[in-house]
Amino acid sequence: MTDQTITSVSRENRVFRPSAEFQRQANLGSFATYKRLYAESVNAPAKFWARQAKELLTWRRPFKEVLKWKLPHAKWFIGGQLNVAENCLDRHLDTARSNKAAIIFEGEPGDIRTITYKQLHREVCQFANVLTGLGVGKGDRVAIYMPMVPEAAVAMLACARLGAIHTVIFGGFSSEAIKDRVNDCQAKVVITADGGWRRGKIIELKVNVDRALAGTPSVEKVVVLRRTGNATAMTEGRDHWWHDLVTLASPMHKARGFDSENPLFILYTSGSTGKPKGVLHTTAGYLLGSMMTTKYVFDLKETDVYFCTADVGWVTGHSYVVYGPLANGATVFMYEGAPNQPGPDRFWDMIDRHGVTIFYTAPTAIRAFMRWGDDYVKKHSLASLRLLGSVGEPINPEAWMWYHTLIGKKRCPIVDTWWQTETGVIMVTPLPGITPTKPGSCTLPFFGVVPKVLDENGKEVPKGSGGRLFLKQPWPSMLRTLWNDDDRFKKQYWSELPGYYFAGDGARFDKDGYLWVVGRIDDVLNVSGHRIGTAEVESALVSHPSVAEAAVVGRPDELKGQALVVFVTVKSGVTATKELREELRAHVAKEIGALARPDDVRFATALPKTRSGKIMRRILKEIAAGGEVRGDTTTLEDFSVVAALQSQEE
Ligand code: WTA
Numbered sequence: 001m002t003d004q005t006i007t008s009v010s011r012e013n014r015v016f017r018p019s020a021e022f023q024r025q026a027n028l029g030s031f032a033t034y035k036r037l038y039a040e041s042v043n044a045p046a047k048f049w050a051r052q053a054k055e056l057l058t059w060r061r062p063f064k065e066v067l068k069w070k071l072p073h074a075k076w077f078i079g080g081q082l083n084v085a086e087n088c089l090d091r092h093l094d095t096a097r098s099n100k101a102a103i104i105f106e107g108e109p110g111d112i113r114t115i116t117y118k119q120l121h122r123e124v125c126q127f128a129n130v131l132t133g134l135g136v137g138k139g140d141r142v143a144i145y146m147p148m149v150p151e152a153a154v155a156m157l158a159c160a161r162l163g164a165i166h167t168v169i170f171g172g173f174s175s176e177a178i179k180d181r182v183n184d185c186q187a188k189v190v191i192t193a194d195g196g197w198r199r200g201k202i203i204e205l206k207v208n209v210d211r212a213l214a215g216t217p218s219v220e221k222v223v224v225l226r227r228t229g230n231a232t233a234m235t236e237g238r239d240h241w242w243h244d245l246v247t248l249a250s251p252m253h254k255a256r257g258f259d260s261e262n263p264l265f266i267l268y269t270s271g272s273t274g275k276p277k278g279v280l281h282t283t284a285g286y287l288l289g290s291m292m293t294t295k296y297v298f299d300l301k302e303t304d305v306y307f308c309t310a311d312v313g314w315v316t317g318h319s320y321v322v323y324g325p326l327a328n329g330a331t332v333f334m335y336e337g338a339p340n341q342p343g344p345d346r347f348w349d350m351i352d353r354h355g356v357t358i359f360y361t362a363p364t365a366i367r368a369f370m371r372w373g374d375d376y377v378k379k380h381s382l383a384s385l386r387l388l389g390s391v392g393e394p395i396n397p398e399a400w401m402w403y404h405t406l407i408g409k410k411r412c413p414i415v416d417t418w419w420q421t422e423t424g425v426i427m428v429t430p431l432p433g434i435t436p437t438k439p440g441s442c443t444l445p446f447f448g449v450v451p452k453v454l455d456e457n458g459k460e461v462p463k464g465s466g467g468r469l470f471l472k473q474p475w476p477s478m479l480r481t482l483w484n485d486d487d488r489f490k491k492q493y494w495s496e497l498p499g500y501y502f503a504g505d506g507a508r509f510d511k512d513g514y515l516w517v518v519g520r521i522d523d524v525l526n527v528s529g530h531r532i533g534t535a536e537v538e539s540a541l542v543s544h545p546s547v548a549e550a551a552v553v554g555r556p557d558e559l560k561g562q563a564l565v566v567f568v569t570v571k572s573g574v575t576a577t578k579e580l581r582e583e584l585r586a587h588v589a590k591e592i593g594a595l596a597r598p599d600d601v602r603f604a605t606a607l608p609k610t611r612s613g614k615i616m617r618r619i620l621k622e623i624a625a626g627g628e629v630r631g632d633t634t635t636l637e638d639f640s641v642v643a644a645l646q647s648q649e650e
Helices: 003-010 020-025 031-043 045-056 084-093 117-133 150-162 175-185 205-213 242-248 283-297 315-327 346-354 363-372 374-378 397-407 486-494 534-542 578-591 617-624 639-647
Strands: 065-070 073-078 101-106 112-116 141-145 165-168 189-193 196-198 201-203 221-225 239-241 263-269 277-282 305-308 331-335 358-361 387-390 414-416 450-454 467-472 501-509 515-520 524-527 530-533 547-557 561-570 600-603
Touching (some): 031 045, 045 065, 045 283, 101 117, 101 150, 101 346, 112 117, 141 150, 141 175, 141 205, 150 263, 165 175, 189 205, 205 221, 277 283, 283 315, 305 346, 315 331, 363 374, 397 414, 450 501, 486 501, 515 524, 524 561, 530 534, 534 547, 534 578, 547 617, 561 617, 578 600
Parallel strands (some): 101 331, 141 189, 165 263, 189 221, 221 239, 561 600
Antiparallel strands (some): 065 073, 263 277, 450 467, 524 530
16 A cells, blocks of 8 residues: 555545435434434344344245354354345345345446336246256356346346356456456356347357357356347257246246355456456345345335346446346346446446436446546436446546536535455445545545554554454454465465455554545456455456566556556567557457556566566556655665666657
8 A cells, every 4th residue: 555545635634524315315314313322233233133134135944043153154143044135135025125226237339228126026936936947946057248237137136036146257357367267166057148238349258158158068058138139159958048948947946044154256357466256145134134124225115126236247237237236126227338328428328218226336437437537427417327336446536526517516414435356245334324534535444344544463453543454343244264265265365364255455543434445456456446466467467478476566546547558578589569568458358358457568587586586566556556666675686677677768
């Protein structure tokens, strides 16, 4: 973490108090209620969570015990059984919500579909029957590689209904990434589409799946949704069209209850070393967390139209497009494509047309809107909006103020929500109408969350100083392990400081006890709100025949938060050319996906290393940022390497 970030955020002194109007209708009532419930949630967690779980979830069999905590392994709501799909769908059917819109969908070309709870239930039941017919049962892994269309949610919920474990792979990932993930979890079935629309073009998803499946022996069946209608190769016996299977399937499906700790999904996320980590979430705790945070953090009301811009390929899409909102019986607005298609005001246009009331997006998107210009926003009324959210990376105060003024018209509270794939749901956040906000701070912990900012020795740092962010105490939606790699789970999250979950972020508390997260401190970059492991990009680079060695660092970037800068040394006999630079950028995009395409490739004759041979990324970071190398260089093996890198003409 850089000192610069800490000083710049500490200059932020503005406080925004909730309006009396918003406060009057807030789901949680008052700040006093928050404080009382928070105290109970950390002092008497078993009592608190038992009450919430009984109140919010529909159980097939009641749980006997709230928590078994054998550090670092937690089991929540032991003895209980429930069905996630039933909680998201069936239980709304004998209420007034039955014919309420569950999903209002708009495709990029402008096609609109509204699906009621009753219809969604029917589609999920049918698709659950399809999956059963393909041999999918409890515990089987199903990979989902789809565009942002309602069928992605149908596929997830159908898996949940059967107790099968889904792993959603972001549609922007490459076939290499699909292959790795499918092989890691040994998926039996892949659900995909012919393509999806993005910026007026078709992304041919099935082509990527076919390429990946050349190296995935576990896959028996592929289900293909027809979305874009482009010519699509189908492998006889293995591939089936979604509509062909669904037409034959019964819309009746009797759901079973599954144990609270039955795995619900695996979601791969970037770690600091090696391959992506398969974060495992289970049934009851995850559902409770996502439902409860959606209810209170988004102050959800029966009449809301809720728009979270995240793709289902990310955890935000799991918790705040699918499970959290649907468990609450909310109306979710879902959009397939790019925010600037056909023009930079697509979102604002859709918000007005569909009457969106809650809008949840990422700082990188907000910065893009700012760059595109205020006029695109001002063309629209945005009068339906009442609440805004931010997630994915620290939001810079300037972007916060723009969001507040231009989008929220100074009337909508902003919830800056800090959390991670691993935490499953929002951990630190303002509660709208209740918590005064400060631009750039995610403010105060949600129920049951005990954040600590500690130094290298595990000592609490004084208020106002930076340190590493840890969470004390288990919470219901916490990751249970890493798929097939419990050792890495222990090492990655629980070995920095015994008894504490290590988040990998740097943070500080201010004098009011508000949390300011400043960014990652491990070797994970946050590019446009998406985590990218430096190790993954490096291994993609060295898989190229011309590359000898590679190091990847982040450089501060106005739009993306961080830009990817790679330093490579080439093998002897290879000439470092402009063409090779472009080839390497394309190579990384092919290996991982376009989101990991390096912004800047710099050739070096050597990389700065310590005497023990460790690449000194800190130095590379300083060089990448265009600054002086100021830190301690006494451990550097050969300073001339740095001098050469600095003098290099770009
Ligand atoms: C960062 C996304 C500051 C942080 C839900 C975290 C944030 C990582 C915020 C997790 C926020 C997320 N303020 N930083 N409000 N939200 N982050 O797993 O570095 O994709 O560790 O989960 O994003 O990214 P992930």
